[in-house]
Amino acid sequence: MLQPVCPLSEIPPGEAYRWATEPAVAIFHTEDGEVFAIDDTCTHQDASLADGWLEGCEVECPLHASRFDLRTGAVDAPPAKKPVRTHRVEVTDGVVHVELSKEPPNLPPGAKP
Amino acid sequence: MDKVAIVGASLAGLAAVRALRRQSFAGEIVVVGAEPHLPYDRPPLSKDFLTGAVTVTDLALTHDGEDLGADWRLGVTATGFDPRTRAVHLDTGEVIRADGVVIATGARARPIEHLGVHTLRTLDDALALREALKQTGRLVVIGAGFIGAEVASSARKLGWDVTVVESLPTPLAGQLGTEMGEIVSRLHGDHGVRLLTGLPVTGLTGTDRIEAVELADGTRLPADLVVAGIGAIPNVEWLESAGGLAAATSVPGVVATGDCTGSQHWTFALEHPATAVAELLGTDPPVTKPPYFWSDQYGVMIQFAGHHAPGDTVRIVEGDPERRSFLAVYERDGQPSAVLGLNQPKLFTRWRRQLRSAPQEA
Ligand SMILES: Cc1cc2nc3c(=O)[nH]c(=O)nc-3n(C[C@H](O)[C@H](O)[C@H](O)COP(=O)(O)OP(=O)(O)OC[C@H]3O[C@@H](n4cnc5c(N)ncnc54)[C@H](O)[C@@H]3O)c2cc1C
Ligand code: FES
Numbered sequence: 001m002l003q004p005v006c007p008l009s010e011i012p013p014g015e016a017y018r019w020a021t022e023p024a025v026a027i028f029h030t031e032d033g034e035v036f037a038i039d040d041t042c043t044h045q046d047a048s049l050a051d052g053w054l055e056g057c058e059v060e061c062p063l064h065a066s067r068f069d070l071r072t073g074a075v076d077a078p079p080a081k082k083p084v085r086t087h088r089v090e091v092t093d094g095v096v097h098v099e100l101s102k103e104p105p106n107l108p109p110g111a112k113p
Numbered sequence: 114m115d116k117v118a119i120v121g122a123s124l125a126g127l128a129a130v131r132a133l134r135r136q137s138f139a140g141e142i143v144v145v146g147a148e149p150h151l152p153y154d155r156p157p158l159s160k161d162f163l164t165g166a167v168t169v170t171d172l173a174l175t176h177d178g179e180d181l182g183a184d185w186r187l188g189v190t191a192t193g194f195d196p197r198t199r200a201v202h203l204d205t206g207e208v209i210r211a212d213g214v215v216i217a218t219g220a221r222a223r224p225i226e227h228l229g230v231h232t233l234r235t236l237d238d239a240l241a242l243r244e245a246l247k248q249t250g251r252l253v254v255i256g257a258g259f260i261g262a263e264v265a266s267s268a269r270k271l272g273w274d275v276t277v278v279e280s281l282p283t284p285l286a287g288q289l290g291t292e293m294g295e296i297v298s299r300l301h302g303d304h305g306v307r308l309l310t311g312l313p314v315t316g317l318t319g320t321d322r323i324e325a326v327e328l329a330d331g332t333r334l335p336a337d338l339v340v341a342g343i344g345a346i347p348n349v350e351w352l353e354s355a356g357g358l359a360a361a362t363s364v365p366g367v368v369a370t371g372d373c374t375g376s377q378h379w380t381f382a383l384e385h386p387a388t389a390v391a392e393l394l395g396t397d398p399p400v401t402k403p404p405y406f407w408s409d410q411y412g413v414m415i416q417f418a419g420h421h422a423p424g425d426t427v428r429i430v431e432g433d434p435e436r437r438s439f440l441a442v443y444e445r446d447g448q449p450s451a452v453l454g455l456n457q458p459k460l461f462t463r464w465r466r467q468l469r470s471a472p473q474e475a
Pocket of ligand 2: 045
């Protein structure tokens with residue numbers, strides 16, 4: 001089920017929006033104008049990926065530099081080892097809609113599920 | 114180039130293997146590591162590993178099922194090096210000859226030679242310290258650098274009565290400058306940990322177990338456990354036969370990376386091997402980012418990037434030091450040179466990015 005989240009105009013290109021659902025979702029608007037949604041919490045420790053360093057279609061975790069591919073959720077190198085969940089995004093009439101994944105999330109050790 | 118030997122099987126060694134494969138090296142790779150373990154992550158050893166939130170399995174730096182096609186020679190120590198023939202001599206008596214050699218032997222904890230004083234560098238050190246922390250009592254931490262401060266914070270969380278002693282007047286002044294070092298070291302007091310500065314340790318007492326730490330002003334601190342965090346020594350003695358690290362790396366086909374070069378930061382050991390390997394293979398080196406490190410103390414995330422030098426001015430651009438949540442920018446000649454964040458990951462990342470576009474010294 002697609003859920004409306006926020007107007008795309010609220011996320012400038014190169015920036016991210018943290019959607020405080022459970023678990024939180026990060027929505028990225030790339031410099032190229034693409035929009036992606038992934039779980040906001042890094043799979044390594046409790047860091048918000050929306051705070052990370054966006055470069056092309058990858059976000060670098062703000063704490064320990066693991067990079068996640070926004071298209072697939074895949075992680076390039078430790079310390080994070082598990083991919084982050086991706087969610088389907090659609091932008092309709094200027095509004096970002098997200099369909100939450102039904103896969104179990106890969107939350108870091110110690111994080112509340 | 115058909116064969117590369119990597120000496121040191123930790124973060125930098127592993128990053129070198131990955132960089133070789135990513136830069137399309139299809140030849141033979143041998144990795145020699147003195148520890149019996151596959152590469153693991155050290156930063157959690159002073160933090161969540163001591164408190165039990167992170168397990169040995171969580172520390173692994175290799176992915177399950179990752180096949181890098183390397184021959185891992187673990188539990189084997191390099192004892193000598195001949196740069197002319199690029200021959201690495203091992204304690205097993207064996208000699209490995211390679212076309213390229215990556216020196217990634219890291220550093221070890223500077224020891225205090227006294228019965229029962231713990232230091233923290235390896236998984237085995239951390240297992241021993243975690244065990245010792247299972248009871249509670251009085252802990253004295255010698256050295257208020259990052260590792261000492263993190264051990265203090267973890268032990269405090271486990272219910273220990275903690276005193277940190279530092280011979281410098283201001284902890285972390287070398288890394289953060291006096292003003293910020295002073296602010297960051299207030300975290301100890303915030304959490305009920307005593308910090309004594311400007312007082313060198315003059316003695317340790319106790320015969321079959323440690324009993325007290327004595328300071329220059331005559332103070333005697335009773336202790337059930339003592340941990341020293343007084344710096345790291347690069348593991349380069351095995352290169353003496355080659356005239357030392359600088360002489361060894363002046364030979365074509367020999368590069369060094371990670372903590373053995375004198376760096377003490379995880380991100381350098383992660384990123385720089387790609388540059389070192391590019392030099393070996395003659396490929397284009399990747400863009401280098403300004404140095405970056407972090408520390409976790411008392412639930413506060415401390416992040417620092419850039420080059421700080423004495424004489425830089427520091428200005429708080431966001432937040433409030435009193436609330437232990439702020440961003441400080443260091444400036445030299447009106448240009449940002451470094452940035453420090455406490456619990457400000459988002460803003461910190463922005464500034465770190467700006468530093469990257471600012472001109473960097475070599
Ligand atoms: C407790 C702790 C906490 C830390 N926390 C942080 C942090 O929060 N942030 C941060 O930025 N950095 C932190 N660091 C620093 C970071 O872990 C190091 O920068 C990083 O481990 C360096 O990697 P390296 O591969 O260069 O060296 P090392 O990790 O030191 O590894 C070198 C390896 O080489 C092996 N070796 C040595 N000599 C030989 C030989 N002759 N033959 C074969 N093998 C040999 C060693 O046994 C070791 O396994 C921390 C370090 C410690 C110890
Ligand atoms: S918290 Fe993301 S890499 Fe460590």
